[in-house]
Amino acid sequence: MAYWLEQKQFVEQVENLNFKKDSKESLFFFYQEQIANNLQAMDQKNIIKNMNELKSLFPNYQHQKNQLIVPADQSYLKELLISFICSMADHSIDSGLSLNESAKIRMELINRVYQQQIVNFYSEIKKIVWAYFDKLKNHNREDGAGVAFICRNYIDGNLEKKLTLHEIAEKGNVSKQTLNPIFKKRYGVTVKQYVNNKKIELAKKMLADNKKNLQEISNYLSFVDKSYFVKIFHSITGVTPKKYRHELFDKK
Numbered sequence: 001m002a003y004w005l006e007q008k009q010f011v012e013q014v015e016n017l018n019f020k021k022d023s024k025e026s027l028f029f030f031y032q033e034q035i036a037n038n039l040q041a042m043d044q045k046n047i048i049k050n051m052n053e054l055k056s057l058f059p060n061y062q063h064q065k066n067q068l069i070v071p072a073d074q075s076y077l078k079e080l081l082i083s084f085i086c087s088m089a090d091h092s093i094d095s096g097l098s099l100n101e102s103a104k105i106r107m108e109l110i111n112r113v114y115q116q117q118i119v120n121f122y123s124e125i126k127k128i129v130w131a132y133f134d135k136l137k138n139h140n141r142e143d144g145a146g147v148a149f150i151c152r153n154y155i156d157g158n159l160e161k162k163l164t165l166h167e168i169a170e171k172g173n174v175s176k177q178t179l180n181p182i183f184k185k186r187y188g189v190t191v192k193q194y195v196n197n198k199k200i201e202l203a204k205k206m207l208a209d210n211k212k213n214l215q216e217i218s219n220y221l222s223f224v225d226k227s228y229f230v231k232i233f234h235s236i237t238g239v240t241p242k243k244y245r246h247e248l249f250d251k252k
Helices: 002-015 023-040 044-055 071-094 099-115 121-142 144-156 165-171 176-187 191-209 214-220 226-237 241-250
Strands: none
Touching: 023 044, 023 071, 023 121, 044 121, 071 099, 071 121, 099 121, 144 165, 144 176, 144 191, 165 176, 165 191, 176 191, 191 214, 191 226, 191 241, 214 226, 214 241, 226 241
């Protein structure tokens, strides 16, 4: 915490830098946010996808033989890199990294940007992203809460899919065998129990809306078939979906 407090004033000055406003820059900040969100979710596949798309925005900002990036562009690109670093730092904190750890990486990266000439802008972006990604990955291995949080968020955002333990574990960068005890310690249920509970919560809302029949709800939530959906619903709520809907509307 002491390190973070010592650097706070400088970091605030960095975050207040003014940038030129143009369409390319707007796209840069759009991808900056996308990459930061995927970093927070530890979604390596989409990080790479976003970075490849970002690369096409600055194809000319790299060293060519006997031709360096001009000073004016150096200054501008450094401002963009500092903004990028600050965004990754903020999202890494949201993903569980301590303020002190995040600030330390942020200051190291910012100092490096100021002290060196940019030879390849995209390479600098990659160094920033993977510095935070690797730190978060190591942090999550040591602290199961981070892994559980990432996997829970993935489940919550993908309830319409047929979610498998393997797929969910991949999002947390852990094995299937490792994930369940970590998840249960954090949330008190296994991954499968959590998935079913959340699907049934959504099913109850859909039953209350009264816009879809049982087969349509079962299909939407990617249950194997309607019978299995009814079985899971009954095991969690104590009533069948049909009875649950009737009881809702009988009360009105």
